[in-house]
Amino acid sequence: MKTILAYIFFLLCIGNVFSQTNAIPRVYEIWDDKPAPNRGSDYAIKKARGYPYDEDWELKSYPIGNGYMGANLFGRTDTERIQLTEKTLANEGLYGIGGLTSFAEINLDFGHQNPENYRRSVNINEAIAYVNYNYKGVEYTRTHFISYPDNVLVIKLSANKKGKVTFKLRPEIPYLRDSTEINTRSGKMVAQNDLITMSGFINHFSINYEGQIKVINEGGELSTNQKDGRSEIIVKNADSVILLIAAGTNYKLSESVFNEEINNQKLDSSVFPHEKVTALINSATIKRFEKLKADHLSDYQNLFSRVELNFNSEVPKGTTNELLESYKSKVTSHYLEELMFHYGRYLLISTSRKGALPCGLQGVWSQYEVTPFTGGFWHNINVQMNYWGAFNTNLAETFTPYVEFHEAYRSKANSLATEYLKKNNPQAINNDSTDNGWTIGTGTTPHKIVGPGGHSGPGTGALTSKMFWDYYEFTMDTTFLREKAYPALLGMSKFLSKTLVPVGDDLLLVNPSASPEQKHDGGNYITAGTTFDQELVWENHNDLLKASAVLNLNDDAFLEVVKHQITKLDPIIVGKSGQVKEFREEEFYGEIGQKKHRHISHLCALYPGTLINSTTKEWMDASIVTLDLRGNNTTGWAMAHRMNLRARTKDGEQAHKVYTKFIKERTLPNLWTTHPPFQIDGNFGCMAGVAEMLLQSHEGYIEPLAALPGAWKDGEYRGLVARGSFEISAVWKHSKAVSFEITSNKGGVCRIKYPGIDNIILKDDSGEIIPYVIENSDVIHFKTIKIGRYFIVFK
Incomplete structure (x- = not known):
């Protein structure tokens, strides 16, 4: 009788919950009741x-x-x-x-x-x-x-x-x-x-x-x-x-x-x-x-x-500009936060498609004769931020233009790597230039790429190759891994391995090294072993080792070099203020560089990297201290990075606080976002941030609602993507999960974390009960088949 009642309960829940998910989605729009002014442009500004x-x-x-x-x-x-x-x-x-x-x-x-x-x-x-x-x-x-x-x-x-x-x-x-x-x-x-x-x-x-x-x-x-x-x-x-x-x-x-x-x-x-x-x-x-x-x-x-997201807020009757102005004075509706997410996906589809150039600083829009910062592909965070949300919001195809772009500039990037090493570490150069790997610096356009140096260290290249590994993890496309991602990761590790200089017996430091755009005493601060460079060498080496294991390429002798180096990077150090140090020689926060700098590059190991996570409590605590000390009074894209970082700390309230500030201070009447001036990376960064608050998967398990704020106490989403190529749908009420739906695009084991998930009903789309293994009260795992659908309802 209990089994029958449980099954009836399951069917009722599925009918009630997922009928919402399958309903006709809202119509989202930006609109106004008057034309835009057209007073012309001004060369004086x-x-x-x-x-x-x-x-x-x-x-x-x-x-x-x-x-x-x-x-x-x-x-x-x-x-x-x-x-x-x-x-x-x-x-x-x-x-x-x-x-x-x-x-x-x-x-x-x-x-x-x-x-x-x-x-x-x-x-x-x-x-x-x-x-x-x-x-x-x-x-x-x-x-x-x-x-x-x-x-x-x-x-x-x-x-x-x-x-x-x-x-x-x-x-x-x-x-x-x-x-x-x-x-x-x-x-x-x-x-x-x-x-x-x-x-x-x-x-x-x-x-x-x-x-x-x-x-x-x-x-x-x-x-x-x-x-x-x-x-x-x-x-x-x-x-x-x-x-x-x-x-x-x-x-x-x-x-x-x-x-x-x-x-x-x-x-x-x-x-x-x-x-x-x-x-x-x-x-x-x-x-x-x-x-x-x-x-x-x-x-x-x-x-x-592919994706729906609804915070159960009423659709306001006023224009988009009126909605924004009302939000600035008092947040009474979370509809605008929902709309900004959908608008970001709209903009990404509109700016990055196969066969076209990738998305630059201004997307595909410029009225300028001379566009700010060229409108190009800035590689010390901006172009990467454009694609942070491509994978978890189910738009992996939009990354294809960057892959095509990378393959075109790769030959030049190889020669830039050799040039860089000749200048900075000539004894490490290999006679076979391909073994020197590839590199890329910040300023890049469709006509020219540059090497690292000046205000950003070699970590810019690893921040770039991270996108290739992410594409694989979210899609599980082994052909892409073999033909595109692995060569990118391997070439980057080869280059980075030669930027490391021994210090004593147990330390390897990138030298020279710079934390992006940080200045000290009026000039770019160049040193050895900044956290930005050390952490990103670790990230790329680690991703390469994971990729080689998937492809069964462990007989490559260079991988032994990587395994040796990764243990000698000492990438994260906690300072006397309880902060993640930005520079090795720093003791107290802010004694080197600008305390409130827009870049917060020493936390790239928290996001978009994975080195700092919930298993590294000391580093996570230091990351929170660093975020508190750095503050949120910054430019548009920099707020978006902080939003994602707060989400990774699992602090939904702080992430939502940054998002609210971002909308109030860095969002324009047409919902473009501003650096200033208009830069599209802010739109994409906050879109990624919303997804990161609602779904995380970087710690070996899928964690729906990982950083859910109280402001979004009721809601649902459909079609967000977790690593392993699992599409996730969720419904929650009063800040508690009601149900999850999981589509396994590639099959394999699904490991999922949520409080109380050891007491659920799990069935496939035919109504069959699916066995699952309880690891603890918050974590279970179960086997899936390719394109299988699975329903979890909390008892």
């Missing part, structure tokens, strides 16, 4: 050495993207502004290493003043932006999306009455410069029939670029106007109009781009993107709007819909 600054673009425009291109929409009814970015278009930028620059400005003159019932929005579930309003008794709708399958920006202009769509298309090529100026750029436009073509040349890298805008009108009249170098298409009295926009350059990701030292020879100036762009426009024209939209939705939602 520089942000992070970037110019010109455009406050309206940064704070109020709405972004859409597909990895290749990004567009910022203002939603205006007089003259709409659509700013277009194409990720491979670069000028000289900062530091002479190239930088992202705006591709085009697309103006649509409607002349509609003082509309009624106005609304602009981005539907996050669809990755489609809308503008709706009434004007003189006509309801107008504009629909926008950038399709990844077709690589075109699609805009539909429609009205609820025939013959009411009238406008002028007036594109501009921004930042034209003659040969006597820096960032030289030439360009021209030609209007012919229903097509405007923009093309030109940027001298610095010999970049040929082209964009095409196709106008497809249903009804009405279409005419062109070519005057004083300007091209226009005028549409009158159409029923509806489709605009198709494609863009491209002659940039090709390859080893030669990074190995060629002469900038204007990195690309083949005899190659033009005309045929490629024309093919995109022609293909999209044949497909027509409904098919383009359907393919876009299928592609995007295949990724976005």
Whole structure:
């Protein structure tokens, strides 16, 4: 009888709990009831050495993207502004290493003043932006999306009455410069029939670029106007109009781009993107709007819909900006915290897709002539932070562009390793340069990589290779491990092994060494054996040894070197303030370097690393002291790192406190986040932080709700991913778990930790009771089959 009652109870729980998980998810959107202002940019204002600054673009425009291109929409009814970015278009930028620059400005003159019932929005579930309003008794709708399958920006202009769509298309090529100026750029436009073509040349890298805008009108009249170098298409009295926009350059990701030292020879100036762009426009024209939209939705939602997260908060009625302002004054709803998580996943899908360049500091959006910090791939934390949440939020595919990028720069990274060792430790150089491994420093663009030095030590490379191991652990893709991750880890360990210098008989220190961007007495502080470098040598060596065991490669002689070195790193030292030391020679906290520095690199062993964990109590306690002393008054991405670190300490209240502060102080009205200025790493860092609070798996077991704050006392999620490639769903009430669902993508043993988990009902999706082993009151494990689903309900 007890067994029957238990089974009935189980079925009732499953029906009640997981019907919530399988319900139609909320519709998430950012929206406003008025257009964005468009007061223009200002060369007098520089942000992070970037110019010109455009406050309206940064704070109020709405972004859409597909990895290749990004567009910022203002939603205006007089003259709409659509700013277009194409990720491979670069000028000289900062530091002479190239930088992202705006591709085009697309103006649509409607002349509609003082509309009624106005609304602009981005539907996050669809990755489609809308503008709706009434004007003189006509309801107008504009629909926008950038399709990844077709690589075109699609805009539909429609009205609820025939013959009411009238406008002028007036594109501009921004930042034209003659040969006597820096960032030289030439360009021209030609209007012919229903097509405007923009093309030109940027001298610095010999970049040929082209964009095409196709106008497809249903009804009405279409005419062109070519005057004083300007091209226009005028549409009158159409029923509806489709605009198709494609863009491209002659940039090709390859080893030669990074190995060629002469900038204007990195690309083949005899190659033009005309045929490629024309093919995109022609293909999209044949497909027509409904098919383009359907393919876009299928592609995007295949990724976005994998995860649901709901804190059971009511959806507010006000605009997104009103919601943000209300949150700043008093946190009465946790909906915005939920929305920021979903928005982060939207942005990641929009900026990082296979075949495109990886996600840089500004994603795939830049209105600048010279983008802050080049808009590049900064490797002392920023580019890694962009991908921290890719794996646990079920978007592992978005890391593929970085893998492709790594393979292209790898040859140059090998030579940089040899150059670095020749300068700093020549006796360690191997005659076979491949045995010197590879390295990478902070400043990286699609055209150039640099080695470590100056303000960041060799640990930047290991912070990078950590992503490759994480990809494997979350996907359990052994082909990827063998072909991509293991070579990356092996090459990094080979390099790092040669940066270590013996000190006595029992110590190996990276020398020279630097903790990212820390200064002392006015200059970069260079020393030996910073915690940042020592801990990341340990992380990479440890990941390499784990990878070799999976692949059964233990006969490699170099692995014996790694096993020897890893015992002599002394990576974490506790100081006299109870802190994790940032520098070996430091005694009390802050006596070297800046006490409140934005970087907190000496805690990378806590997150994204795993050396500091719940089994190293002294180090964990010292990490908490360090976080307290460092404080949270810092830049956007740095707050996001602190949020993840607090989550790893299992302190949900402190993690949530940082998240709240982040939203209040570093989130803009369009929900982009700011360094300042806008940097997308903050969006991705806090997205990863939410996932880390709700699910951890770095300690040999899966720990749902590991750092759950009291603010999220009721909620549910579906589809977050744990190491071992387990998809986890959870429902909780009054801060207590009600049920978990586990999908085992690869099979194997599932080990799970939660208080009281020794007293549960565990069944598979056919209702069969599954035996489990109780390790203690908080930990159990059980065997799973590939693609098996398992349900845990607490008694």
